[in-house]
Amino acid sequence: MSPADDEAFEAFVRAHGTTLVRLAGALTGNPDVSEEVVQSALERVFVRWRRLDDPLAYSRQVVVNLCRDRGRGAGRRERVGLPRTDSPAPDVIGTRDDRDQLVRAVRALPYRQRAVLVLRFWHDLTEQQAADALGIRAGTVKSQTSRALQRLRQLLDTPATQVTGGRHDPP
Amino acid sequence: MTHPDLDVRRIREAFDRDLSGYRAPNDFPERVRHGGLRRARQRRVRRVTCVGAVACAAAVALVATAPWAGGPPKSRTPPAAAPQRLPSAASLGKAMLTAFDAASGDILYSTEVDTNKGQLVDTYLDWNWPAQPVPGQQARWRERFAEQTVLFSGKPVSPVEDFTVSYLSPSQQATNVPARVTMVCYAGSKGCGMGDTEVRARTWARYGQQVPAFAVASGVGAGGMFSPATLAQGITKGQWRVLRRTRLDGQQVIVLSETSKGTISPLPFLLWVSARTGLPVKYASGSGGSTSSGIFAYLRPTRANMALFRVPIPRGYPRSDPVKG
Numbered sequence: 057m058s059p060a061d062d063e064a065f066e067a068f069v070r071a072h073g074t075t076l077v078r079l080a081g082a083l084t085g086n087p088d089v090s091e092e093v094v095q096s097a098l099e100r101v102f103v104r105w106r107r108l109d110d111p112l113a114y115s116r117q118v119v120v121n122l123c124r125d126r127g128r129g130a131g132r133r134e135r136v137g138l139p140r141t142d143s144p145a146p147d148v149i150g151t152r153d154d155r156d157q158l159v160r161a162v163r164a165l166p167y168r169q170r171a172v173l174v175l176r177f178w179h180d181l182t183e184q185q186a187a188d189a190l191g192i193r194a195g196t197v198k199s200q201t202s203r204a205l206q207r208l209r210q211l212l213d214t215p216a217t218q219v220t221g222g223r224h225d226p227p
Numbered sequence: 228m229t230h231p232d233l234d235v236r237r238i239r240e241a242f243d244r245d246l247s248g249y250r251a252p253n254d255f256p257e258r259v260r261h262g263g264l265r266r267a268r269q270r271r272v273r274r275v276t277c278v279g280a281v282a283c284a285a286a287v288a289l290v291a292t293a294p295w296a297g298g299p300p301k302s303r304t305p306p307a308a309a310p311q312r313l314p315s316a317a318s319l320g321k322a323m324l325t326a327f328d329a330a331s332g333d334i335l336y337s338t339e340v341d342t343n344k345g346q347l348v349d350t351y352l353d354w355n356w357p358a359q360p361v362p363g364q365q366a367r368w369r370e371r372f373a374e375q376t377v378l379f380s381g382k383p384v385s386p387v388e389d390f391t392v393s394y395l396s397p398s399q400q401a402t403n404v405p406a407r408v409t410m411v412c413y414a415g416s417k418g419c420g421m422g423d424t425e426v427r428a429r430t431w432a433r434y435g436q437q438v439p440a441f442a443v444a445s446g447v448g449a450g451g452m453f454s455p456a457t458l459a460q461g462i463t464k465g466q467w468r469v470l471r472r473t474r475l476d477g478q479q480v481i482v483l484s485e486t487s488k489g490t491i492s493p494l495p496f497l498l499w500v501s502a503r504t505g506l507p508v509k510y511a512s513g514s515g516g517s518t519s520s521g522i523f524a525y526l527r528p529t530r531a532n533m534a535l536f537r538v539p540i541p542r543g544y545p546r547s548d549p550v551k552g
Binding site for chain 1: 235237238239241242243245246248249250251252255256258259260262263343344387420
């Protein structure tokens with residue numbers, strides 16, 4: 057890697073590192089795993105840096121793939137929504153419980169549906185960009201989004217104990 | 228509780244709040260660069276088709292000193308128990324070092340195959356000679372790399388670059404090494420070359436350049452992550468667990484699994500080591516979506532095998548001057 061490439065790569069990591077960690081966080085719900093996954097993904101980007109037309113798109117692909125791999129094992133527990141305990145932000149508008157439950161419900165979705173929602177609605181990707189990140193067709197993104205939202209509504213209509221094994225909202 | 232108003236805004240707000248504590252650490256660029264260099268170095272290492280039956284056999288013959296070569300001495304161990312017995316970590320480490328000393332002058336041939344969802348993403352074929360060069364010694368490295376034209380697209384892999392590098396083996400402290408490079412850059416490649424030198428697609432070039440020292444290092448050579456010395460040390464530190472003895476391509480092997488103390492990969496990583504020679508012969512990592520696997524073989528540096536370092540120039544490819552990037 058030339059010095060110019062090296063500088064460009066460092067700038068890339070500084071510019072997108074946190075975004076990618078948060079993407080992994082949205083998919084895994086685990087800060088440590090997120091950091092580890094993104095580091096691993098960016099190492100792959102580093103190796104291919106000069107050959108990549110769109111390093112950010114490639115980084116997203118790798119992060120999504122690695123998160124899925126991790127989710128098959130230890131990440132499963134986090135996915136179903138055990139709340140994180142590290143310094144929650146203040147609840148300025150008084151709807152924290154709703155939001156927490158929404159996040160838990162998203163993480164309870166099957167991986168592809170979860171990833172579609174995160175990429176489309178939180179990461180603001182187009183259907184085609186989300187499709188590229190997931191390695192599926194844009195049409196599949198559309199159908200998975202629809203199913204995910206439907207399933208999400210069902211999960212949120214279900215007493216919280218069934219979603220999370222814990223909390224229950226008053227009627 | 229019903230959610231007729233479930234919409235994008237609410238999902239976004241919920242995640243913004245939930246993820247506000249997630250941040251890339253300040254030293255992320257340094258950590259990633261360090262890991263990337265290690266990964267690049269690791270790529271110089273794999274391969275495995277024990278095509279090198281010849282080489283493997285040669286190494287085997289030279290390494291009869293391994294503690295369990297051919298099974299432990301009959302006078303010490305009951306014959307029935309011997310084949311299944313696992314070596315201790317200490318004896319495995321010692322045998323690896325002995326074995327590699329014997330094979331260090333051979334050509335290391337290695338392959339790496341990466342897949343995604345069962346589809347081939349890229350392949351690396353590498354030849355390093357000597358497998359463990361001494362600083363100042365004449366050395367060669369060839370790599371033939373192919374990958375999907377659009378990553379993760381399901382399209383077949385196609386050749387990207389094929390190059391050979393001749394150099395004097397650098398010291399451990401060197402960052403760059405002067406080298407003579409012959410590079411073929413295949414049609415459709417987006418970029419070929421090492422360091423700050425680029426070769427245009429559908430051309431070939433021969434030139435001198437300073438090559439990053441980490442790039443030319445063989446994965447099993449001194450300091451390499453699969454070097455017997457590194458592995459032996461890792462075993463001592465608990466980075467590897469000796470799992471079992473089994474058979475692979477007709478030979479007895481010992482399977483090692485990287486533990487959570489390991490440094491190679493966050494994913495499951497298995498390494499097969501020849502029970503007769505103590506040399507790494509295969510590895511596999513990943514699960515589900517993405518996998519990486521490779522093999523190692525050790526070839527005698529005969530004239531025929533040394534010819535493997537010659538890069539074939541495709542017909543119709545003109546010679547070009549490399550460009551400084």
